[in-house]
Amino acid sequence: MLRRARVPPASAARPASPTPARRAENYARPDPQQRCASEEAGMYVSGGRLRTGRRDGHLVEDLPALRKVVPHLMATRLEGTIYYTQHLDVEHLMDWLDEVNAGLVADDPRRVKFFHVFLTAYARLFRVRPELNRFISGRRTYEHREISFSFTVKQAMTESAPDLQARIVFTGTETVEEARARVEEVVTSARAGTQSEDDPLTDVLVRLPVPVVAGIARVAWTLDAANLLPRFLQDAVPVYASSYLVNLGSLGGNAPFHHLYQRGTASIFTSIGTIEPEPVVDASGQVVARRRVDVVYTVDERATDGFYLVRSAELLQSMLADPESLTRPVRDG
Numbered sequence: 001m002l003r004r005a006r007v008p009p010a011s012a013a014r015p016a017s018p019t020p021a022r023r024a025e026n027y028a029r030p031d032p033q034q035r036c037a038s039e040e041a042g043m044y045v046s047g048g049r050l051r052t053g054r055r056d057g058h059l060v061e062d063l064p065a066l067r068k069v070v071p072h073l074m075a076t077r078l079e080g081t082i083y084y085t086q087h088l089d090v091e092h093l094m095d096w097l098d099e100v101n102a103g104l105v106a107d108d109p110r111r112v113k114f115f116h117v118f119l120t121a122y123a124r125l126f127r128v129r130p131e132l133n134r135f136i137s138g139r140r141t142y143e144h145r146e147i148s149f150s151f152t153v154k155q156a157m158t159e160s161a162p163d164l165q166a167r168i169v170f171t172g173t174e175t176v177e178e179a180r181a182r183v184e185e186v187v188t189s190a191r192a193g194t195q196s197e198d199d200p201l202t203d204v205l206v207r208l209p210v211p212v213v214a215g216i217a218r219v220a221w222t223l224d225a226a227n228l229l230p231r232f233l234q235d236a237v238p239v240y241a242s243s244y245l246v247n248l249g250s251l252g253g254n255a256p257f258h259h260l261y262q263r264g265t266a267s268i269f270t271s272i273g274t275i276e277p278e279p280v281v282d283a284s285g286q287v288v289a290r291r292r293v294d295v296v297y298t299v300d301e302r303a304t305d306g307f308y309l310v311r312s313a314e315l316l317q318s319m320l321a322d323p324e325s326l327t328r329p330v331r332d333g
Contacts, residue, residue, distance in 0.1 A: 054227045057142030071139040080302040091290045096323045116180040120326045121319035127172025129312045131304040135265040150238035151245045153190040164190040165238035173330040239264025249274040255296040267300040
């Protein structure tokens with residue numbers, strides 16, 4: 001049984017292939033005044049009142065003509081799915097982690113892990129590359145009002161242990177230590193069996209007959225299509241997020257080519273594999289071993305194009321190549 005633990009149309013400038021020196025903290029977030037023109041599509045209920053737009057996203061209107069048409073050519077998220085594999089070089093990052101964690105035993109909760117660093121860089125990436133934070137609903141393009149990532153937590157490292165769904169909201173300005181603390185809080189709470197506010201809803205649903213649950217689901221998806229899904233239902237489903245992540249590297253597994261969820265708002269599913277040494281040809285032409293990790297992105301192409309994704313992936317690599325910059329607060333400008 002799955003449980004859940006919860007703790008602007010103008011795109012950012014597309015940089016040339018970034019280098020570690022071009023740190024995320026030096027990338028200015030797009031001007032909010034230029035990001036979203038209006039929210040005239042759809043309605044949602046807030047504070048007992050019916051409001052225009054979506055509760056979880058701004059309508060993006062200033063789109064090229066082709067991008068407005070694409071959701072009509074590919075009506076579902078599955079039709080618009082593309083896969084992109086990135087081979088991240090983490091040699092310096094792993095050396096840095098050894099230094100940071102020196103003197104801490106393996107199970108010390110204060111240890112900084114690769115996943116903590118990745119989440120920090122990933123959140124900063126979404127902040128400076130806002131098209132990654134877009135989704136399609138009702139064949140219209142929206143941009144999330146917040147940066148949020150969902151992932152699965154095993155309550156115990158056994159096959160029979162239940163999976164719990166965690167969702168963490170970021171600002172994109174967090175440091176590695178802040179990200180580590182948030183992840184540790186959510187994982188500790190999940191593995192301790194602490195019941196989240198949506199667990200009673202899940203417990204009720206699993207006791208109902210299948211036809212009843214199917215009917216409730218149809219009503220929920222109909223409400224979502226009309227932007228009328230209640231907040232408590234939206235918060236109870238982890239696929240309402242900026243991105244869904246799975247870290248199979250923590251289990252020693254490879255990154256799979258995962259599907260996107262047809263429901264919800266997560267336009268990117270990110271799979272992280274195992275860090276392993278691989279033969280690489282260095283600048284002098286010599287073959288050397290460097291630690292690398294495969295990351296597979298499953299993306300709804302209707303929300304953002306491949307060129308934007310590739311440039312964003314390059315920026316993510318530059319952030320991870322300079323982990324020291326992720327220990328400092330982000331500076332705008």
